[in-house]
Amino acid sequence: MAQEAQAVPGSAGSVPVMSAFSDRLVEAVARKRSQLVVGLDPVPERLPPELRGEAGPDRGRAAAACEAFSRGIVDAVAPFAVAVKPQSAFFEALGPAGVAAYAAVCDHARAAGLLVIADAKRGDIGSTARAYAAAFVEPRDGAPPLADAVTVNPYMGRDSVEPFLDACEQHGGGIFCLVKTSNPGGADVQDLVLADGRPLWQQVARLVDEWGAGLVGERGLSVVGAVVGATYPREVAEARRPADLEPAFAAGPASALVNASRSVIYAHERGGDDWRAAAAAEAERLASEIWGVSGW
């Protein structure tokens, strides 16, 4: 069960923004007693049998099947998860129809009372970063933004993040910045040791904290979060303790979210009559386990 903790750094003394993403998050976590984020990673080959047949033979059909699956999962996990995190790549792989399906899934999730974190890991600069911010966290032709928050990549530094910060401030969005990922190759760059003896990712955590310091909501959490890899909920509690990350974990359960993707959405592969019921049961179990482990 691969999971990711997404911490929302918070620091005091900044100007609150109106209807900040982090305020909506704090409220939703408290109301649902859940820190669970369900990743939506639909691949045509792993859809339930009743949908798999509809996925071929072209990308348009596959997009429709992935949308139907994602909508079903959204409905199943809505009572137990605080947010969904639809993975843009799986929809982009299906072409323009896939991108339209992605938007439909995001809209459906918001209508189901879930926050939407677009997992896109974008990173670019200047007007290009502004365009990505427009794509993910700014209103679309009068409609609400595609997502409440979006994941970003820090490799290009502050000016790749600033346009997102501006958009978040204006439109109530949030970002989650990659810091330390749990894949084996994550060490290639993130664990490189700096001249002062720290691993690179700790300096990136510090940058993320700085970037978010000016965008703290009324409930004390920044709208800028960090993505920190963990493979079991217990590590989330441990991740709260490293000296360098301490400012990133404000008090309160919304300061650490836990992502689970395939263990939930493909729960039917481990048995069960109905894929929706299997996903709902696994989401309920996980949300409760995480809430217990994290000690709130």
Place this chain on the structure above:
Amino acid sequence: MAQEAQAVPGSAGSVPVMSAFSDRLVEAVARKRSQLVVGLDPVPERLPPELRGEAGPDRGRAAAACEAFSRGIVDAVAPFAVAVKPQSAFFEALGPAGVAAYAAVCDHARAAGLLVIADAKRGDIGSTARAYAAAFVEPRDGAPPLADAVTVNPYMGRDSVEPFLDACEQHGGGIFCLVKTSNPGGADVQDLVLADGRPLWQQVARLVDEWGAGLVGERGLSVVGAVVGATYPREVAEARRPADLEPAFAAGPASALVNASRSVIYAHERGGDDWRAAAAAEAERLASEIWGVSGW
């Protein structure tokens, strides 16, 4: 004039791949006597007056106008540039219609005899990275891949790049990996000094060279290139000399491409009756200047 040098590292002794991206690149550079890549960064507000009026009021109209503009630029620069580099962000900002326009522009550029480098800077792992590879450098429902090559972000390490390498080997594609970008914030992460005294980006350059070592075409160039920021063509020649990058610059003009975006596509803003003619003239001038400076 902000420009970026894109170096295609090469090393000897590897197994050649069939119709490798780098072989097509070597051939095109020699035939056109050009190392120029034109970035396609269409923003509705900067379109020529005749198209700007068509860009409003919704994203669908804007997408159509940006597509028409990009097609016109492609036709104008095709004799002088070796490739175009359409920036995905500007099309994604226009929603699903924008993504469809992006595909149309890529197809049009290929039909005009240009290589297509999708500027998407994707970076993720496992099946997600495979999905991004499918989106950009794998055949689409029997049609050719969207692009000949795609830009990627190295922050998540080797396993974020491997699925692209597999796809490139199978389908003749290439990747350009971010190494050192020219924006001010690029220093925040890329210039961090490692324990051995080198800046981080030099270690990333080494990783990129390793990742590409197994995918060298028949003409001696790897299909894995590095994106290195430079602000003037002269720096491209200088960039050939740093000890750490030396293996990345094989002999031959295709080993260093130079990107120019807004100075070409918005050349009409500096005067001229026709935006296509202005772009063509600037592309011709730049291609010749770069060829001269680089000394081939």
